[in-house]
Amino acid sequence: MDYAAQQLLNALSFGAEYALIAVGLAIVFSIMGLVNFAHGEVIAFGGYSMAVVGTVVTGNPLVLMAAVLIACVSVSLLLERVAFRTVRKADITTGLLTAFGVSIILQNLYLLLGSPRPISATQFIFLDRTLLIGPVHVSSLQIYETVTTIAAILFLTLFLKRSYLGIAMRAASRDFQMVRLCGIRANRVVATAFAISGLLAGLACIFIMARRGSVTPHMGFDPVLTAFIACVLGGFGSLPGAVLGGFILGFLEVGVLVLLPQTAGGLAQAAVFLVVALLLFWRPDGILTPATEKGDKL
Amino acid sequence: MLEISGLKVFHGPIEAVHGIDISVPEGSCVALLGPNGAGKTSTLSAITGTARATGTIRLEGRDLAGLDIEDRFRAGISIAPEGRRIFANLTVFENLRMGAATRTDGGIERDIEEWLSRFPILGERRSQSAGTLSGGEQQMLTIARALLSKPRILLLDEPSLGLAPKIIGQVFALIEDLRHEGMTILLVEQNAGAAIEVADYVYVLANGLVTRHGPSGEFGDGSGLMGELTGVHD
Numbered sequence: 001m002d003y004a005a006q007q008l009l010n011a012l013s014f015g016a017e018y019a020l021i022a023v024g025l026a027i028v029f030s031i032m033g034l035v036n037f038a039h040g041e042v043i044a045f046g047g048y049s050m051a052v053v054g055t056v057v058t059g060n061p062l063v064l065m066a067a068v069l070i071a072c073v074s075v076s077l078l079l080e081r082v083a084f085r086t087v088r089k090a091d092i093t094t095g096l097l098t099a100f101g102v103s104i105i106l107q108n109l110y111l112l113l114g115s116p117r118p119i120s121a122t123q124f125i126f127l128d129r130t131l132l133i134g135p136v137h138v139s140s141l142q143i144y145e146t147v148t149t150i151a152a153i154l155f156l157t158l159f160l161k162r163s164y165l166g167i168a169m170r171a172a173s174r175d176f177q178m179v180r181l182c183g184i185r186a187n188r189v190v191a192t193a194f195a196i197s198g199l200l201a202g203l204a205c206i207f208i209m210a211r212r213g214s215v216t217p218h219m220g221f222d223p224v225l226t227a228f229i230a231c232v233l234g235g236f237g238s239l240p241g242a243v244l245g246g247f248i249l250g251f252l253e254v255g256v257l258v259l260l261p262q263t264a265g266g267l268a269q270a271a272v273f274l275v276v277a278l279l280l281f282w283r284p285d286g287i288l289t290p291a292t293e294k295g296d297k298l
Numbered sequence: 299m300l301e302i303s304g305l306k307v308f309h310g311p312i313e314a315v316h317g318i319d320i321s322v323p324e325g326s327c328v329a330l331l332g333p334n335g336a337g338k339t340s341t342l343s344a345i346t347g348t349a350r351a352t353g354t355i356r357l358e359g360r361d362l363a364g365l366d367i368e369d370r371f372r373a374g375i376s377i378a379p380e381g382r383r384i385f386a387n388l389t390v391f392e393n394l395r396m397g398a399a400t401r402t403d404g405g406i407e408r409d410i411e412e413w414l415s416r417f418p419i420l421g422e423r424r425s426q427s428a429g430t431l432s433g434g435e436q437q438m439l440t441i442a443r444a445l446l447s448k449p450r451i452l453l454l455d456e457p458s459l460g461l462a463p464k465i466i467g468q469v470f471a472l473i474e475d476l477r478h479e480g481m482t483i484l485l486v487e488q489n490a491g492a493a494i495e496v497a498d499y500v501y502v503l504a505n506g507l508v509t510r511h512g513p514s515g516e517f518g519d520g521s522g523l524m525g526e527l528t529g530v531h532d
């Protein structure tokens with residue numbers, strides 16, 4: 001009972017983290033066809049901001065959480081403005097290369113101004129306690145992570161369904177120029193996408209920092225790579241697909257660890273990717289991309 | 299209202315329109331006729347700012363040069379584009395909401411309801427995804443969407459294309475109604491007969507040049523024009 005509940009929560013919290021990051025990638029991709037590989041560096045920027053504010057200003061966790069969110073949204077908007085706006089009309093490869101370039105530049109800035117070694121920032125570690133719910137031992141951080149992610153996805157859904165800017169973003173995912181022909185400013189739509197993406201990266205950053213207690217230049221890279229796979233699995237550019245892909249990966253990772261014998265532990269990741277490959281063999285465009293949904297993005 | 303002079307339109311290195319003059323007086327319906335590839339859509343794209351162009355385009359005396367797509371729309375130019383381009387993943391209501399996106403007055407809901415009762419079939423499907431509508435319904439939706447911003451001029455790009463004759467009749471009846479309501483309209487069509495009937499003034503475009511223009515009365519029922527249009531199509 002204990003074991004099953006713990007594994008379920010493991011899967012949910014892994015999935016939640018991937019989903020948060022994957023939705024951040026998907027929302028930008030859906031409206032401007034950009035695979036933002038610099039997303040991981042946005043997460044790392046949140047970590048460094050936390051370390052700096054935590055050292056210089058205050059150790060108050062609430063203030064630090066706000067600082068992380070503000071930092072991630074700001075840097076995401078800044079990257080859009082200085083790097084991605086200029087290549088908005090260029091083809092998808094140019095955007096991808098730009099994103100890689102930005103990612104490398106930021107990682108090197110972190111190396112230069114920070115340190116290649118982990119910088120400690122432990123103020124969120126208190127989020128991770130062992131709770132006793134009935135007879136079951138669970139990690140409080142995993143519960144926070146799962147609940148926050150579900151709440152964030154619900155808010156985002158509400159925003160996309162109810163607000164005029166949200167409706168415009170959904171429209172832009174199909175026909176951006178037609179959205180502009182309705183007088184809605186392209187810059188505003190794109191900036192909103194980057195702001196949301198940054199906010200989700202900030203949430204992910206808080207949970208990653210709570211687990212690691214330190215920040216490194218490359219800390220965002222692996223999670224973003226996994227989130228990228230989640231996007232591909234769910235159907236690139238589809239937000240429900242990104243959520244679904246994230247949770248499938250979370251469950252696959254945990255499932256593989258549970259099912260594989262201890263001695264084959266090293267094969268866990270290979271096994272996950274094998275299943276992903278099989279799923280993509282079954283649905284080459286991802287699970288939630290019906291053929292009719294594909295089309296020009298800009 | 300809309301004054302175009304010396305307009306050249308480019309798609310990359312290709313010059314699709316080679317210097318044309320068109321005038322759309324306030325409250326009139328002007329038809330722009332011509333065969334496939336004549337440059338009709340290119341001309342509209344130049345007006346909306348979606349294609350690169352030289353020459354001058356003035357709306358109510360104001361030169362549109364340098365204005366981007368959004369600002370031209372906000373200046374009062376609205377289009378029901380070729381292929382309709384409704385947002386298939388949005389509901390009928392949301393499509394109309396997008397049409398009114400730039401408005402800040404309190405009358406948006408009321409105006410949307412008015413359109414939904416004007417086209418009961420759209421009203422019935424208000425919460426349905428617009429991609430499920432028939433071609434004719436989508437055409438009504440794209441025109442309603444274009445009008446919800448209360449534009450100064452409405453551009454219509456081949457609204458009858460691909461529709462059944464009965465539905466075409468409904469589309470032109472709507473254009474006729476709009477004209478009587480005082481809307482200024484630039485209507486692009488290949489269906490010359492119906493367009494001439496509804497228009498005050500007609501321009502004929504072929505190979506990127508205006509070959510003929512005059513009051514619609516001079517064009518009869520357009521049957522002579524049909525031959526002329528297909529004749530230049532080599």
Ligand SMILES: Nc1ncnc2c1ncn2[C@@H]1O[C@H](COP(=O)(O)OP(=O)(O)O)[C@@H](O)[C@H]1O
Pocket residue numbers: 309310312314332333334335336337338339340341
């Ligand atoms: N995006 C484009 N790229 C290249 N050529 C184009 C493009 N759009 C139109 N053209 C060319 O410009 C000419 C005029 O096209 P268009 O304005 O669409 O004509 P019409 O609307 O009268 O059928 C055609 O020769 C067409 O091939």
Ligand SMILES: [Mg+2]
Pocket residue numbers: 338339340380456
């Ligand atoms: Mg055309």
